[in-house]
Amino acid sequence: MFTIGDFARYGRVSARMLRHYDALGLLRPARTDPVSGYRYYEAAQLARLNRIIALKDLGFSLQQVGAILTEEVSVPELRGMLRLRRAELEAALTAAGARLAQVEARLRTIESEGRMSADDVVVKPTGTVLLAELTGIAAGYGPEDIGPVIQPLYTELCRQLETAGVTPAGPGLAYYEDAPTTGSGNERPAGGSEGSAGGGSGTTAAPGNEAIVVHAGMVITREALGKAGLTAAGSSTPADGSSTPADGSAATAGGGVVTAGAVGPGFAVVTLPGLDCAATVVHRGPMSRVLPTAQNLAHWIDANGYRSAGYARELYLECPPDQEKWVTELQEPVIRA
Numbered sequence: 001m002f003t004i005g006d007f008a009r010y011g012r013v014s015a016r017m018l019r020h021y022d023a024l025g026l027l028r029p030a031r032t033d034p035v036s037g038y039r040y041y042e043a044a045q046l047a048r049l050n051r052i053i054a055l056k057d058l059g060f061s062l063q064q065v066g067a068i069l070t071e072e073v074s075v076p077e078l079r080g081m082l083r084l085r086r087a088e089l090e091a092a093l094t095a096a097g098a099r100l101a102q103v104e105a106r107l108r109t110i111e112s113e114g115r116m117s118a119d120d121v122v123v124k125p126t127g128t129v130l131l132a133e134l135t136g137i138a139a140g141y142g143p144e145d146i147g148p149v150i151q152p153l154y155t156e157l158c159r160q161l162e163t164a165g166v167t168p169a170g171p172g173l174a175y176y177e178d179a180p181t182t183g184s185g186n187e188r189p190a191g192g193s194e195g196s197a198g199g200g201s202g203t204t205a206a207p208g209n210e211a212i213v214v215h216a217g218m219v220i221t222r223e224a225l226g227k228a229g230l231t232a233a234g235s236s237t238p239a240d241g242s243s244t245p246a247d248g249s250a251a252t253a254g255g256g257v258v259t260a261g262a263v264g265p266g267f268a269v270v271t272l273p274g275l276d277c278a279a280t281v282v283h284r285g286p287m288s289r290v291l292p293t294a295q296n297l298a299h300w301i302d303a304n305g306y307r308s309a310g311y312a313r314e315l316y317l318e319c320p321p322d323q324e325k326w327v328t329e330l331q332e333p334v335i336r337a
Contacts, residue, residue: 001030007041011049026052026066054078058085098288102144105291121281121300126274126313126331129173131217132161132267137179138212141311143288146214150174153216160266161218165228170219172319175272176311179211212311217272225269275313278331279306286323287314294330301334309333 008015021027022039027048029039048069055065058081134157138149154172161168279301283293294312301308312332319326 001040001042004029004039004041007045010043011046011053013049013053021049021052021062024062024066026062026069051078054082058082098144098147101286101288102142102291105143105289121279121297121304123277123279123306123334125276126278126280128274129170129217129219129272130221131173131215131270131272132157132166132168132220133215133217133270134160134267135216136214138214140210141176141212143290146176146212147288149214150216153214154218157216157218157267161220164230164267166220166224166230168218169221169224172316173217173219173272174314174316175215175217176313177213177215179213217270220269230269275331275333277334278313279334280329280331282317283328283330284326286326287328290328290330297330297332301332305337306334307337309335 002010004015004018008018011018018027018039018041022029027045030042030045031040032038033040051069052062052065055068055078056062060068134153136149136153138145279297281293281297281300283290297312298308310333312330315329315331317327317329
């Protein structure tokens with residue numbers, strides 16, 4: 001048998017806690033000396049102590065722990081409860097990490113205001129590209145809203161392209177548009193918003209305040225489609241299930257048109273027109289920290305006599321496993337103010 005001090009040491013708890021458990025009837029000593037009142041425990045009682053600690057860590061009160069132990073929770077049941085709690089804690093940790101990244105990004109934005117050189121921004125047209133894409137809906141335009149949506153889209157798109165035998169011919173390219181809303185009174189951003197092959201109708205919400213349609217695309221070629229047995233069609237059905245006009249096109253920012261092409265097994269193929277005039281800047285690092293770069297670009301646009309004509313596209317030039325080494329070009333459509 002063990003003294004209360006020895007048993008506490010083996011159980012990694014305090015003797016005071018063992019006395020508390022005794023008082024509540026959760027863990028009685030195997031024997032209590034009637035003269036001295038000293039408590040003694042057996043090694044077999046460590047199993048019950050482990051269950052008490054585990055259930056406490058799951059968030060149960062000591063009263064609830066006692067009720068559960070009375071029902072004699074099995075090892076598989078306890079294991080399942082612990083795994084569930086572990087998943088909850090991991091999710092909370094991930095969410096906290098994302099919030100911390102946003103705080104750091106906002107701080108970096110404040111610290112770097114006005115420091116961007118004019119040489120960092122290049123105004124240029126961009127070329128028309130053929131994209132295989134999947135779409136999703138994000139709650140807003142902030143990195144904390146876009147990231148959890150676009151990352152799974154790209155994972156699934158890469159998987160589907162590999163399954164279909166279509167080899168990407170270039171980097172990923174993401175573009176955005178306001179999600180259609182019902183009602184009226186919301187203004188469209190200056191110059192309109194980019195559209196998908198599915199188009200949309202009704203009014204749209206101001207960027208950053210309402211839901212955003214996220215288009216996650218990969219540059220491909222018609223030759224790659226042909227090798228995979230996919231041929232161009234007059235219309236397509238994008239991943240969001242919407243339909244296209246008879247000519248397979250939909251309006252985008254700056255008066256461009258996204259033209260539908262072939263339909264892959266689960267993904268859409270669209271022709272995304274180039275931008276006549278885009279203010280571009282290179283962002284280095286994870287997209288969760290894109291805010292300083294995006295706001296510096298906004299300052300440059302305003303200071304140089306332009307105004308935005310829609311959401312910036314994101315051309316992912318380099319995306320190694322280490323996101324700190326990512327290189328992304330932001331391409332914001334602009335017009336002279």
